[in-house]
Amino acid sequence: MTASVLDCISLSYQPLWGKARSLTGLALFVQPLAEPPVPGPIDARALLETIGETLPADGPPLFVVPQSKALLLDTLAAVEPPPAPGAPGPRFATRGAATPTVVVPSFLLQDDSLVATGVRLGRDRGLKLVWQGSADAPPADDIRDGFHRYWLDLPPPWAAAALKDATRKAAVGQQIGPGRLPPGHIYGGIESRVLMEYCLDRCKALALAGWPGEDVVYSLRHQAMQPSHAVVMATLKAVESDRSAETVERILSEDPLLVYRFLVYANSPALGLRNPIESVRHGMMMLGIETIRTWLGQQVPYASREPALRPVNAQLVLRARLMDRLLDAGIEEALRREVSLCGLFSGLDLLLNEPLGVLLPRLRLSRRVQDATIMRTGPYGPSLEVALALESSDPSGVQALCAAHEMEPGRVNRALLDVLSEVDPDGPTI
Known part of the structure; x- marks a missing residue:
């Protein structure tokens, strides 16, 4: 070529x-x-x-x-x-x-x-x-x-x-x-x-x-971190409007905390599901629309309206989408969802002030996701490293990682441009 x-x-x-x-x-x-x-x-x-x-x-x-x-x-x-x-x-x-x-x-x-x-x-x-x-x-x-x-x-x-x-501070009655x-x-x-x-x-x-x-x-350390109110409401509206499962999944996945809470809930003993829930789509299939609607409604009163968190969440969403695009085109859909979770959850330790080694074992995720997100190892580790390096003003780090992991720079560049082409500044988080 x-x-x-x-x-x-x-x-x-x-x-x-x-x-x-x-x-x-x-x-x-x-x-x-x-x-x-x-x-x-x-x-x-x-x-x-x-x-x-x-x-x-x-x-x-x-x-x-x-x-x-x-x-x-x-x-x-x-x-x-x-x-x-x-x-x-x-x-x-x-x-x-x-x-x-x-x-x-x-x-x-x-x-x-x-x-x-x-x-x-x-x-x-x-x-x-x-x-x-x-x-x-x-x-x-x-x-x-x-x-x-x-x-x-x-x-x-x-x-x-x-x-x-x-x-x-300005004097009393004086504007700053x-x-x-x-x-x-x-x-x-x-x-x-x-x-x-x-x-x-x-x-x-x-x-x-x-x-x-x-x-x-x-x-914001003195308050409990909550999912974005805009994303919760957008997801709830999509469910109530009978939008497709793909649309609901994509909107819900625009907030890492909302995804984390959903997977914790889906894997909770109270629901009594026999098999582990390893992705949002799997959880949607197993729980059903009514259960999801009820759960989303319960999140609304506590959801965050803090605008300064939007860029934090948006960066993790972009990272997840980048990891998805960096995979081989022929990989099956279930593994794509796994690798997206690596990017989305890579900043949970910052948001929840707990180590990833404590947070992720609470979910029933595959070992591949935990190895990449916690230790930067396993089959998804290189993609996460490259996605992190792409968030920089210095492309030389990307160049070095591509050489180290035998990734083609052209494919990485195309993945980045494809993800940036889908960015919607008017979306719930980005």
Whole structure:
């Protein structure tokens, strides 16, 4: 088979989360393989066309982040500027996917006149470029106006000052003013819930790259973690509307806690089921619609409406779907559900503050699921490792794991693009 552009690169991604704690964009990091099957430069135009053939026009905005100078320059030359308001096109693929935004990492700009020239030419062509780097080292004055937005990482002194400002209380009867960070930009590396709220709510940031999941969960440590109210209600509505089993299963599986609670319930001695229930679909078949409707109704009063948990749950859902796509196409459906559970349950220890070695034995899951999720071993371990590495701004980790586990980079890249093409920012969790 002739090698395509996806066989010559490694991809990784980061979701961009907005003020509503919902998905507002996707960052796709692109790195050429150290030893590509076809020597020579990456065809940036072919790459953009391949991405456009997969990602829909009505999906989240796409930010492409090249990780090499040659690829960045070729991408700047290949991407078309966005259309003027009311004008048709341009589009960069047959499915009509919208023009992506090119992100220029600061490390590719350092002392490089070629990249600086490429940025100026891109600006002159109407490209809206994003500069990515540390907030205390902005681009040089002679190139600064070439960027539409910044993607800023806060160095420790900036983060400390922002945290101090975020925790300062206004005088009685006085409104707290806007934050000190510039509005309308992307912020990365935010590990604190207080800083997350400060950036999004007071500083009017465009988005956060990544999410401070650990600190969000820690901030809620004094209350019992509950499944998402939106997902519980969406699942209940699907059941009451007599939707297909596939639809009900997919909606229910958009919340890892809801799936965990369901499997604990389905395997409880009170139900007296003779055989272990190892998946949502199996449990639906054995329990029946009326029992499931009653159980869902019991979850509603306790379900969580905490918006800061949406990105935490959504990341686990994306991980589960990635693991599903990374499997061989001919694998049977029951095993697909197993491998999806590995991704979905890989963050239960964070959500429930208990080790996975304690949580998962409460379910009657196969040894394969427990080995992968707890120890990263067994037949599903490599897929989980790769899925975790894909959630990064550095595709080199994906490249190393593909080599270690003898996984084809092209197949991994296609799996990632297929999953991202299905992301619905208006869904219950994502």
